[in-house]
Amino acid sequence: MSKRLEVKIGKLTLKNPVMTASGTAGYGAELSEFFDLSRLGAIVLKGISLKPWPGNPPPRIIETPSGMINAIGLQNVGLKAFIDEKLPFIKKFDVPVIANVLGTTVGEYAKLASRLDEAGVDGIELNVSCPNVKKGGIAFGLDLKAFYKLIRKVRGCVKQAILIVKLSPGAPDICEFSRAAEDEGADAISLINTIPAMEIDISCRKPSIKNVIGGLSGPAIMPIALRMVFQASRAVKIPVIGMGGIRAGEDAVKFLLAGATAVAVGTAIFVNPRAPINVIEGIEDYLKRFNVEKVSDLIGGLQL
Amino acid sequence: MSSPSLFKAKVIKNARLNVEHFILSVRPEGIMPAAQPGQFFMLGIPGRLDPLLKRPFGYFRVKEDALEFLYRLRGKATAIMSVLDAGDEVEIIGPLGEPYPLPKPKKVPLLVAGGTGIASLYPLADAFGGEALILYGGRNSDELLLTEELRGICRVLGLATEDGSVGVKGTVIDLLKEFLAGKNKNRHVVYACGPRGMLKAVSELGLEGYVSVEERMACGIGVCLGCAVKTSTGHKRACKEGPVFRIGEVVFE
Ligand SMILES: Cc1cc2nc3c(=O)[nH]c(=O)nc-3n(C[C@H](O)[C@H](O)[C@H](O)COP(=O)(O)OP(=O)(O)OC[C@H]3O[C@@H](n4cnc5c(N)ncnc54)[C@H](O)[C@@H]3O)c2cc1C
Ligand SMILES: Cc1cc2nc3c(=O)[nH]c(=O)nc-3n(C[C@H](O)[C@H](O)[C@H](O)COP(=O)(O)O)c2cc1C
Ligand code: FES
Numbered sequence: 396m397s398k399r400l401e402v403k404i405g406k407l408t409l410k411n412p413v414m415t416a417s418g419t420a421g422y423g424a425e426l427s428e429f430f431d432l433s434r435l436g437a438i439v440l441k442g443i444s445l446k447p448w449p450g451n452p453p454p455r456i457i458e459t460p461s462g463m464i465n466a467i468g469l470q471n472v473g474l475k476a477f478i479d480e481k482l483p484f485i486k487k488f489d490v491p492v493i494a495n496v497l498g499t500t501v502g503e504y505a506k507l508a509s510r511l512d513e514a515g516v517d518g519i520e521l522n523v524s525c526p527n528v529k530k531g532g533i534a535f536g537l538d539l540k541a542f543y544k545l546i547r548k549v550r551g552c553v554k555q556a557i558l559i560v561k562l563s564p565g566a567p568d569i570c571e572f573s574r575a576a577e578d579e580g581a582d583a584i585s586l587i588n589t590i591p592a593m594e595i596d597i598s599c600r601k602p603s604i605k606n607v608i609g610g611l612s613g614p615a616i617m618p619i620a621l622r623m624v625f626q627a628s629r630a631v632k633i634p635v636i637g638m639g640g641i642r643a644g645e646d647a648v649k650f651l652l653a654g655a656t657a658v659a660v661g662t663a664i665f666v667n668p669r670a671p672i673n674v675i676e677g678i679e680d681y682l683k684r685f686n687v688e689k690v691s692d693l694i695g696g697l698q699l
Numbered sequence: 700m701s702s703p704s705l706f707k708a709k710v711i712k713n714a715r716l717n718v719e720h721f722i723l724s725v726r727p728e729g730i731m732p733a734a735q736p737g738q739f740f741m742l743g744i745p746g747r748l749d750p751l752l753k754r755p756f757g758y759f760r761v762k763e764d765a766l767e768f769l770y771r772l773r774g775k776a777t778a779i780m781s782v783l784d785a786g787d788e789v790e791i792i793g794p795l796g797e798p799y800p801l802p803k804p805k806k807v808p809l810l811v812a813g814g815t816g817i818a819s820l821y822p823l824a825d826a827f828g829g830e831a832l833i834l835y836g837g838r839n840s841d842e843l844l845l846t847e848e849l850r851g852i853c854r855v856l857g858l859a860t861e862d863g864s865v866g867v868k869g870t871v872i873d874l875l876k877e878f879l880a881g882k883n884k885n886r887h888v889v890y891a892c893g894p895r896g897m898l899k900a901v902s903e904l905g906l907e908g909y910v911s912v913e914e915r916m917a918c919g920i921g922v923c924l925g926c927a928v929k930t931s932t933g934h935k936r937a938c939k940e941g942p943v944f945r946i947g948e949v950v951f952e
Contacts, residue, residue, distance in 0.1 A: 418924075421922040426922060453929065470924050470927065664918065664922065666751060667705065
């Protein structure tokens with residue numbers, strides 16, 4: 396295979412810059428019915444917590460113009476079942492596996508990270524930006540002091556895997572948080588997570604989702620995501636993984652030009668389970684059409 | 700069971716049954732998917748941003764090399780579907796979900812349909828080769844579809860409308876209670892599909908059988924966890940462990 400699409404995130408070499416976004420690919424099994432998972436640059440799995448979580452009561456989702464709002468509430472099988480039952484399946488594929496974790500305390504994050512590191516995942520993404528759980532999570536993504544403390548502690552627990560910090564679009568200053576992650580030794584940052592949002596059903600005068608507020612994702616958030624990736628990538632030297640509304644190769648190219656080293660495809664998978672493959676092929680087409688030798692030549696290539 | 704696939708299909712016909720109801724017939728590119736009654740497909744218009752997500756529709760039938768869906772006008776997506784013309788292209792994922800299990804021998808299948816719930820029960824009735832009993836309710840005569848065809852594929856067809864324009868005046872639950880009065884409930888396996896309130900009422904009658912739920916879905920393939928249904932053993936995915944659940948499993952609130 397040609398190395399034209401290769402990118403590096405820390406010590407990991409990805410065969411192409413396209414991943415799944417956490418929470419939109421489950422633990423891999425369902426998507427594997429639609430394409431060979433080995434074609435992905437990496438697979439980022441559904442967020443996990445120390446203990447299984449039941450998630451929020453339904454309804455959990457509502458479509459909005461060019462997007463959707465979700466409040467899944469991190470329903471997940473918990474660390475033990477993830478390692479025993481989910482990880483063995485995905486490890487059979489020739490694809491780097493990135494686990495996404497969410498804790499309510501620094502200690503929980505640390506335990507999750509060290510156990511997963513030992514279990515042999517290729518990357519650990521710290522979710523400090525989930526708008527849908529009451530405790531922890533996003534609190535770390537909005538408070539710079541707590542954020543520093545968290546990354547420092549977790550960094551010490553992760554020996555093999557690369558460490559990615561997923562930032563909140565609600566962070567008071569995205570550049571400051573990006574630099575904090577870099578200072579504390581993160582291998583990469585990823586953004587953006589969903590944006591807090593709501594919808595109302597006027598026929599019954601009720602919120603459309605039970606949790607009232609959820610996270611907005613999909614094409615509707617792409618211009619915001621692009622702006623934040625642009626700002627964050629100028630603030631740090633570590634790679635940035637960009638996401639938010641990506642559906643096609645053209646969208647991914649925009650994120651690369653804005654400064655992302657890799658991209659993740661989320662909501663678009665719901666519309667078309669093969670969307671990540673379409674994005675990979677779309678990037679290849681772009682390289683051919685514009686005579687670009689390799690994808691890494693696009694990174695941060697925005698002409699100002 | 701055959702695994703799901705993503706495919707394009709050409710619209711052959713989009714027949715209007717009455718003001719709100721249509722049958723969409725499409726010809727898949729490639730082989731015809733082998734769906735079983737109770738399974739569903741996610742259907743959308745490729746490339747569209749609004750509506751963005753595909754919508755779930757029950758497997759209705761395959762007729763003259765076309766895959767057919769019976770649907771009712773509801774909101775954005777179905778409004779767009781209703782103006783599809785022969786030759787237009789749609790994108791489909793399926794077949795998805797668990798089908799209706801078949802009854803133990805000697806039990807008589809009793810199908811309870813509310814409104815467009817008939818869409819997924821129609822092929823089930825057909826699969827029982829004329830043995831099924833069907834109770835079918837709607838608000839008015841416009842909501843009772845294909846009654847002549849249904850008569851041809853079942854043993855008994857009982858109809859109810861809330862306005863009394865056709866059949867018994869009342870809901871399909873009234874009809875069901877009346878039907879069961881004085882009979883041995885254990886002779887039947889019930890299969891119910893319709894609005895939530897109807898499924899709740901069916902579940903409270905102490906019957907053996909199954910309900911098929913309609914939840915909002917984003918992906919339909921089990922990856923988003925958006926379609927959670929509260930069950931006696933925790934949240935389950937309507938699109939994966941469902942949409943068909945054993946009566947008693949779903950906790951209706
Ligand atoms: C497994 C399964 C099988 C199905 N099979 C069939 C079938 O065979 N035939 C059929 O006709 N239908 C079927 N349905 C239902 C069908 O999927 C819906 O009618 C369809 O998704 C409606 O899409 P829409 O865009 O037209 O309506 P939408 O605009 O999505 O609205 C649909 C309904 O959602 C609610 N809604 C809309 N907007 C909001 C809001 N802002 N807040 C809260 N609630 C809102 C309203 O109650 C509205 O009536 C099935 C559903 C499932 C889950
Ligand atoms: C249904 C759903 C579930 C998600 N679950 C998670 C999660 O568990 N962990 C996480 O870090 N992000 C989660 N996200 C956020 C996505 O990974 C992504 O950051 C966001 O949706 C923006 O990308 P998109 O517009 O391509 O979907 C979830 C998003 C959706 C829509
Ligand atoms: S609709 Fe996405 S998991 Fe069921």
